[in-house]
Amino acid sequence: MRTLVLAIALAAFWLALSGHYTPFLLSIGILCVLITVLVAQRMSIVDKEGQPIELFAAAPAYWLWLFIEIAKSAWSVSLIILDPRLPISPTFTRVRASQKTAAGMATYANSITLTPGTITTGVTGDVFDVHALVKAGADDLEAGGMDRRICQFEGTATPTSERKA
Amino acid sequence: MEMIADAISWCLIVPGCFFLVTGALGLLRMPDVYTRMHAASVIETLGATLLVLGLIVQAGLTLVALKLVFVLALLFFFGPVASHALAQAALHADVKPVLAEDRRSRNLDSGPTGLAGSKEEPSP
């Protein structure tokens, strides 16, 4: 199932890149997709983490939300950079991720890093070490709004404490 | 029609350029490697996105636009992965961050812990 999704995604990628739809190139494309899928299976990277197909449906709405968050925080970071006094208050903090799947947790960690002003510096179990440029950013993360949004995106609306590593 | 597209492109590219230059300026002004990473992420996220979106509007519905989308996807999925690896390596090498406050020893007992994570002392 995941192999099929990967093959379809790769075929779409090939078609989008190629731009020349001659029979010769199309047949080579099919061959290349097959080779790639075989290599991916040999590397055993075709699994729940590599192809999180469960998340595809909810992705566009989530990305839109994330982009607005990025825009907001990028603006505030820009203001800090342009401020002659450079009002930064770097803070290290830890937050708990309540996602259940590895893909969900990686989404959370990457969303933290993508948002300017906060960076995930380490993952230990389900606890993230986060470096924030200003204290307010650390406070926001500790409040857990983004955590909840990603749980919703992942489909595990109720953050639970029971989870496997 | 073309004028509208041009106008939209201008509205996207000029702020994009602003964020690029601001981020690069932040790269110079910030005091240590961790804070510089925040400035760099302004470039990688908002600056790059706005610039590429402006170019996409110019390209219209063509394969060029799709390739630009791939560029954007590359930056969005793997920019943070690289930043994370960089921050981790810097911490591992004991590059001391300039800190106003360290909350890493914060108590995370908001629920029963299933993992060893929160019981440990903060990593170096």
Added chain:
Amino acid sequence: MRLDLILRVGAKLILPFILLFALYVQFHGDYGPGGGFQAGVISAGMVILFAIIFGVRAAKHVAPPRVVEMMVPGGVLIFAGTGVVSMLLGYNFLDYTGFAHEFLHAHEWGILIVEIGVLVTVCGTMIAMFYAFVERGRT
């Protein structure tokens, strides 16, 4: 939990696309920048990324050193073999005219095969170099 979560998930997501991109570069050399050398470098880069993130042992399981070392002369053989075949067909070395009835078509096929030879050699050389480099100073 094995391996850093973020690196692992990210790598699993991108690795297949790197390889497909390499193959795209390989076969679209006529239309844009590209060809055997670049494709070889990118596909070797894929194996190197895999080795960096999942460990060299896993990479050697996927691309065994014996196979890699066979790829280096193998690609040259494909290259030279194409030339020899064209000579046997009564043309100059690497003159592809004999491969098909039509001039352009013959050249397309000839260049394709030669480029595959280049890909195999470059990819094999890069991975072999990487293996040799990481094992410097080890038993």
Added chain:
Amino acid sequence: MFYVATGAVLAALMLAVIRAIRGPTVFDRVLASNTIGTLAILLLASYGFLTDRPEFLDIGLTYGLLNLIGTFAVLKFFRHGDLAHDIAEDQEKSRWK
């Protein structure tokens, strides 16, 4: 408009190069070179539009991928001292499994 984009990217590139030269630690340099890579992709994209040759995007993608692999390789080298280091083995020995 592409002139504006190219000019801004070049200006940002210059600042990043200064950081790469000055950067006190090796990680500053890696960060700067990573940023330079991102900016180079943008430069290739906008320059491709400027000269009306969108094939530059392929080079940009290639460069982005190689930049990513290079960053990981350099970081792993500076973190573990050698590229062969097996993170999986290491973590099995460490406290959290």
